[in-house]
Amino acid sequence: MIDCTKITEIANAKLVGTDLFVVDCTCSPANEVELLIDSDTSVGIETCVELSRAIEAEFDRDTEDFSLTVASAGIGSELKHLRQYRKLIGKPVEVLLKSGVKILATLDEADQEGLTLSYEEKQAVEGKKRKQTVRVTRRYPFSEIKYTKEYLDFK
Numbered sequence: 001m002i003d004c005t006k007i008t009e010i011a012n013a014k015l016v017g018t019d020l021f022v023v024d025c026t027c028s029p030a031n032e033v034e035l036l037i038d039s040d041t042s043v044g045i046e047t048c049v050e051l052s053r054a055i056e057a058e059f060d061r062d063t064e065d066f067s068l069t070v071a072s073a074g075i076g077s078e079l080k081h082l083r084q085y086r087k088l089i090g091k092p093v094e095v096l097l098k099s100g101v102k103i104l105a106t107l108d109e110a111d112q113e114g115l116t117l118s119y120e121e122k123q124a125v126e127g128k129k130r131k132q133t134v135r136v137t138r139r140y141p142f143s144e145i146k147y148t149k150e151y152l153d154f155k
Helices: 004-015 045-056 082-087
Strands: 020-027 032-039 067-072 092-097 102-110 114-123 132-141 145-150
Touching: 004 020, 004 032, 004 045, 032 045, 032 082, 045 067, 082 102, 092 114, 114 145
Parallel strands: 032 067
Antiparallel strands: 020 032, 092 102, 092 145, 102 114, 114 132
16 A cells, blocks of 8 residues: 555655645555645646656556545635645635534634634624624634635625
C-alpha cells in the first residue's frame, strides 16, 4: 500500500516557494490516492497536472501501482488549515458547532485557538416588546467547532 505521508512530503517539497499548500491526502486500500491542495490566491488545473506528474515521477510503477488524483480543495469542502481560514476573512462562512447549532456568519478573525464570527441574531432588547435583530460578534474555540465551510448564497 502506498504511503500518504510520503506523497505529502513530496508534494510539500514541490510546493516550496509558491503560495500553494497541501490540505489533505487520503489513500484507499486499492491504492487510490487523492491529494487536495489549496492556495492563498487560486489553483489552476495546470498546477494540479504539474504536481501530479512530479509526484508520479518519484515512484516506480513496476513496484507500486497506484491511482493519483491531485485536486483543488473545492468550494463547500471543510476548512482544515489556518491558511484557508485566513483567506476567507471578511467573507461568509457556514459553521457547525459540536452542539448541533449551524451559524451563517462573516469570518472576522482566525488564529490558532479559534474563530471570531459576526452575524445577526434576534435578542430581547430592554424597552421593546418584540425581539430585535442585533449584529453580534462572538469568539468560538476550535474545540467547539465541528466544521467550517465557505458559504455561497445562490439567491
